[in-house]
Amino acid sequence: MNYEDIEYTVEGSTAIITMNRPQRYNAFRAKTVEEMINAFRRAWADRDVQAVILTGAGEKAFCTGGDVKQRAETGDYGPSESGMFEIGNLHKTIRDIPKPVIAAVNGLAIGGGHVLHVLCDLTIAADTARFGQSGPKVGSFDAGFGSAFLARIVGEKRAREIWYLCRQYDAETAERWGLVNWVVPAADLLDEAKKVAAEIAEKSPTTIKFLKQSFNADTDHQAGLSNMAMSALDLFTHSPEGLEGATAFAEKRAPEFNKYVGV
Numbered sequence: 001m002n003y004e005d006i007e008y009t010v011e012g013s014t015a016i017i018t019m020n021r022p023q024r025y026n027a028f029r030a031k032t033v034e035e036m037i038n039a040f041r042r043a044w045a046d047r048d049v050q051a052v053i054l055t056g057a058g059e060k061a062f063c064t065g066g067d068v069k070q071r072a073e074t075g076d077y078g079p080s081e082s083g084m085f086e087i088g089n090l091h092k093t094i095r096d097i098p099k100p101v102i103a104a105v106n107g108l109a110i111g112g113g114h115v116l117h118v119l120c121d122l123t124i125a126a127d128t129a130r131f132g133q134s135g136p137k138v139g140s141f142d143a144g145f146g147s148a149f150l151a152r153i154v155g156e157k158r159a160r161e162i163w164y165l166c167r168q169y170d171a172e173t174a175e176r177w178g179l180v181n182w183v184v185p186a187a188d189l190l191d192e193a194k195k196v197a198a199e200i201a202e203k204s205p206t207t208i209k210f211l212k213q214s215f216n217a218d219t220d221h222q223a224g225l226s227n228m229a230m231s232a233l234d235l236f237t238h239s240p241e242g243l244e245g246a247t248a249f250a251e252k253r254a255p256e257f258n259k260y261v262g263v
């Protein structure tokens, strides 16, 4: 597969996947998601690769979730080879690849982009990184891993706060909440992530594989929840209320959600 929306490189035992749509703050469309799944599967199959780094191009953003402008234009996340928007499949691939995935969060991790780092095994944040969900502002939600697994990490109260208020949190707060493993100066981020990947590569790959699968086993039931959540999201994003959120973002105005109270 030729990549247009991402970059894929291998350095020694580390694969680096870079979301590369800086003009849209690395927001993903269907094609981006398809390419990311392909890249993770390449890293999975490559016997030389022992860890994967996921990061974003540029200094502004790691990833700001689904491409809201695309959704406002066409009502979906655009074309892909499979004809599907496989975000649930990407979530599962990040969990299922039997090698640790390290998120190197270089800027904004918002909405579905925040969910991606939450699903990674480790998160290293630049001191300039910011974290948050934004779905309720733009007519979207992740009622699968994005809420259930998030609550496992930060606790119920904080997970609800993150989703209901849609605030942005700095890297220091994210570290205090256990949402990131550690924070480094922005200029050192990728080197730090590579160092951590190399440290992992010194260990027995089979023990790491069993450990990852063991950590996942406890929350694997959330994959079923995620399937239902994606079906619900697909219905909701085509509803007038869901479309109003995306349209308002594209038109740079506040959404008018009042008339949907209690429907």
Ligand SMILES: CC(C)(COP(=O)(O)OP(=O)(O)OC[C@H]1O[C@@H](n2cnc3c(N)ncnc32)[C@H](O)[C@@H]1OP(=O)(O)O)[C@@H](O)C(=O)NCCC(=O)NCCSC(=O)CCC(=O)c1ccccc1C(=O)O
Pocket (backbone or CB within 6 Å): 023, 024, 025, 027, 064, 065, 066, 067, 068, 069, 070, 087, 108, 110, 111, 112, 113, 115, 133, 134, 135, 136, 138, 140, 141, 142, 146, 233, 249
């Ligand atoms: C991230 C912002 C808060 C940054 O604000 P600011 O620093 O002021 O920069 P901007 O001028 O707004 O942005 C610069 C430039 O980038 C464009 N852009 C940024 N984000 C997106 C995006 N997501 N889609 C399309 N384009 C984007 C922006 O329009 C600007 O372009 P100009 O041409 O210069 O105008 C702010 O940008 C922002 O709020 N962005 C939207 C974030 C968002 O709402 N993302 C979707 C969230 S959906 C969600 O939270 C839950 C759903 C979910 O997780 C999920 C689950 C399953 C499937 C899909 C999803 C999903 O993600 O939808």
